Every structure is written in C-alpha cells, then in structure tokens.
Amino acid sequence: MANHATVKSPPEPSPLRKARFFQANMRILVTGGAGFIGSHLVDKLMENEKNEVIVVDNYFTGSKDNLKQWIGHPRFELIRHDVTETLLVEVDRIYHLACPASPIFYKYNPVKTIKTNVIGTLNMLGLAKRVGARILLTSTSEVYGDPLVHPQTEDYWGNVNPIGVRSCYDEGKRVAETLMFDYHRQHGLEIRIARIFNTYGPRMNIDDGRVVSNFIAQAIRDEPLTVQLPGTQTRSFCYVSDMVDGLIRLMEGDNTGPINIGNPGEFTMLELAETVKEMINPEVKIVTVENTPDDPRQRKPDITKAKETLGWEPKIKLREGIPLMEEDFRQRLGISTNKK
Numbered sequence: 001m002a003n004h005a006t007v008k009s010p011p012e013p014s015p016l017r018k019a020r021f022f023q024a025n026m027r028i029l030v031t032g033g034a035g036f037i038g039s040h041l042v043d044k045l046m047e048n049e050k051n052e053v054i055v056v057d058n059y060f061t062g063s064k065d066n067l068k069q070w071i072g073h074p075r076f077e078l079i080r081h082d083v084t085e086t087l088l089v090e091v092d093r094i095y096h097l098a099c100p101a102s103p104i105f106y107k108y109n110p111v112k113t114i115k116t117n118v119i120g121t122l123n124m125l126g127l128a129k130r131v132g133a134r135i136l137l138t139s140t141s142e143v144y145g146d147p148l149v150h151p152q153t154e155d156y157w158g159n160v161n162p163i164g165v166r167s168c169y170d171e172g173k174r175v176a177e178t179l180m181f182d183y184h185r186q187h188g189l190e191i192r193i194a195r196i197f198n199t200y201g202p203r204m205n206i207d208d209g210r211v212v213s214n215f216i217a218q219a220i221r222d223e224p225l226t227v228q229l230p231g232t233q234t235r236s237f238c239y240v241s242d243m244v245d246g247l248i249r250l251m252e253g254d255n256t257g258p259i260n261i262g263n264p265g266e267f268t269m270l271e272l273a274e275t276v277k278e279m280i281n282p283e284v285k286i287v288t289v290e291n292t293p294d295d296p297r298q299r300k301p302d303i304t305k306a307k308e309t310l311g312w313e314p315k316i317k318l319r320e321g322i323p324l325m326e327e328d329f330r331q332r333l334g335i336s337t338n339k340k
Ligand SMILES: O=C(O)[C@H]1O[C@H](OP(=O)(O)OP(=O)(O)OC[C@H]2O[C@@H](n3ccc(=O)[nH]c3=O)[C@H](O)[C@@H]2O)[C@H](O)[C@@H](O)[C@@H]1O
Pocket: 101, 102, 103, 140, 141, 142, 169, 196, 197, 198, 199, 209, 210, 211, 212, 214, 215, 226, 227, 228, 229, 233, 234, 235, 269, 291, 292, 295, 296
C-alpha cells in the first residue's frame, strides 16, 4: 500500500473554533426599555462594551423609535413582550421599569395597570429567583400619596387613598415593593428599590400628559399652558441623565433601598409655567384648568440616603434641562422657533 500522506497539512480548525464569540460580562434585562427612562438607561448600559442588553416592552407607552440606535447591534436584543406573561431569559441583572407612568395612561386601563405592577413584578421576581439575577424595581414617589411629611424620607409610610383613581398605580407600586421584600426575606433574592420622583427630558411622549412635557409642547405650539388648580401644588423635577446615573449606582451598590432618586429643587406648577414661558415663549398665555382627584399637594425628595449610600446627587438644574428637552421637542414637532 502506497503511503500518499507524505506532507501532512494541519487539520482545518472547526468553524466553531474560528468564530469569535462575544463574551458578555453582564447580561442585563430592562423591562420597559423602549420607554422614556428605560431607553436612556439602555443607552448608558450599552456604553459599556462588556454589557449585553435585552429589552422587553409591550409598546403601550414605549416606542421602538427610542431604541433605533441599537436595533441590529450584536450586544442588543429587543423582544415584544408583556410582563404580565412569564418570561425566561438567562440574565444577571433585571431593571424592572415596565409600567405606564403618566397618570393619563395609567388611569386609562386601571385593571391592566395593577396587573402590570403586581403580576408583572411577580413574574420578574420569579425569573430573578430562577436564574439568580439581581433585580431593581423602579418604584415611585407616588407611594407617599398626598404626603403629610415634607420633604419625603424613605421611612415615611405615606398617605395613599386605597380606593381612588390613582391607586391602581400607587397601591400597585406599594404591593410591588412588598413583593420585592418578601422575595428578599423568604428566598434571599438580591433586590434594589428606587423611588423615582418626577423625571423629565428628551424622548418623553409629546402627548404624554405630564406637566413638563405638556408645558413645553404647549409653549412651542403657541397654545396656552394649562396649570391645573390650584397651581400652588409642588413637584421636584429630575433630569433623565441624573435619574439613570442614580439607578445604575443603586443596582451596582450594596444597599437594597428603598432609596429616593429625585431632584430636591421644588417648584409650584405656576412657577414651572412661568419658567417655561420665560425660557421658551414669552408671549404664550397661562390658563388655569380643573385638576384631577387625589392630586398630591406637595412633593420633594429627601435625598440624604442617596447621597450617603450611593454618592449620588443630581447635577442638572431645571433651567439647564428645559432647553435640552425643548430642542428634542422642536425637532420632533418640526417647529424651529416661535418667532416668525
Ligand atoms: O412625572 C413623573 O415622574 C410622575 O408622574 C406622575 O405623577 P404627577 O406628579 O402627578 O405628574 P404630572 O402628571 O406631571 O403632574 C404634576 C403636577 O402638574 C399638574 N399638571 C399636570 C399637567 C398639566 O397640563 N398641568 C398641570 O398643572 C398636576 O395637577 C400635578 O399637580 C406619576 O403618577 C408618577 O408615578 C410619576 O413618577
């Protein structure tokens, strides 16, 4: 038998060995990641090349448009999914944001809102337990209801109407917090709870219905700014990049929370209207309109805990944030300036 194998060429490496697999250090799920805060959080998480980000969203208030910069990116996945249904994905971190946040939208289908907060959070906790992920819930300043303590500290238990039109959201988030702590105590889950105070910035839905987006859109469209009565009610507005920074610090720190994340700069709604008028359209009218039931009269976060445990405090003042949002709204509305 002739031996033909005189010169042996090395064996071809298998296609699997040639392929360069992406190795994520951290696989992160963001529920509600196509929404306003969610999409800014995704932008920040994607900056880190070691992160792989999976977004689930049902697009009720979120939009693919907010994530168009990432669609097709090898470290990014987008899944149309409603958190009231179960989900199984292998992840290390879960940022659980999914829930409509604007009163108009969360009151539109209150039963669905409470299902999202209760069943949605149960499903995400079940997932966290199964895959051993750390989970962060974005709760809300609304858990304080119409607060009798001012500013609000995390140990204040709140003043919430359990049967009011806002309770699908307020009580829903309160149950979500309870579930988080029960899973923590009963199953040893790693949990984080952020209590988010009114947040604003680019990508808010133009017809979202919340006050900053309403006033900015109205000023640009030259329509009267609608201050809901009495106009002396207060809110404290946090710019979205500060919020995202706080959420990531909370997730990666070692305090479970709850921790208030918000900007303590407090304004009445009349002051906000005057500020928007002065900065965007000095000619625009300010009118007063009826309010909705159970509107909290005052709200301002005490952020001592965030400062001490996360080394976090907001950087962007309202007067710095408004022009950034104005620019985004003008682009989307296709209105360059008010003055002809
Ligand atoms: O913006 C947010 O992050 C919060 O928005 C809502 O809370 P709320 O404070 O009621 O938000 P807005 O609807 O923006 O209302 C704020 C105040 O502005 C007033 N408002 C609203 C809209 C408007 O056109 N004019 C106006 O004066 C309302 O009466 C209220 O007193 C949600 O319930 C919170 O969960 C969410 O975190």
